[in-house]
Amino acid sequence: MAAVVSLAPYPARRPVPAPTRPLRSHRDVAVYRRRRLAAAVVGLGIVLAAGKAGAALGGTTTLAPAERRPHVVTVVVEPGDTLWSIAQRLAPEADTREVVDAIVAARGTATIVPGETVTWLEQP
Numbered sequence: 410m411a412a413v414v415s416l417a418p419y420p421a422r423r424p425v426p427a428p429t430r431p432l433r434s435h436r437d438v439a440v441y442r443r444r445r446l447a448a449a450v451v452g453l454g455i456v457l458a459a460g461k462a463g464a465a466l467g468g469t470t471t472l473a474p475a476e477r478r479p480h481v482v483t484v485v486v487e488p489g490d491t492l493w494s495i496a497q498r499l500a501p502e503a504d505t506r507e508v509v510d511a512i513v514a515a516r517g518t519a520t521i522v523p524g525e526t527v528t529w530l531e532q533p
Contacts, residue, residue: 479530488523499529
């Protein structure tokens, strides 16, 4: 294997010729704007198609408002609590008798023990 060493200076660089027309002519700006508008329209079409496809597959769409889901409230039973006091804490604006009946129906029993949790789904 042989190595070649040259002590000659780098070759001189040639000057770059000037452009034949201006870089930002009126035509260039118009073409640029048309291309940007076309890209925006295509992008919007893709987003809308993805939203429709998501809705068709059972997901939520970006076009429709999301539906409200019930709020889950959990209460830990403390010593001295009754179903009546728990029902008043879970749904203070609702009829307490109906809330107690719903808790008993959901749990299958009216017995509560300190330390256990009682959950309630607030309807929207």
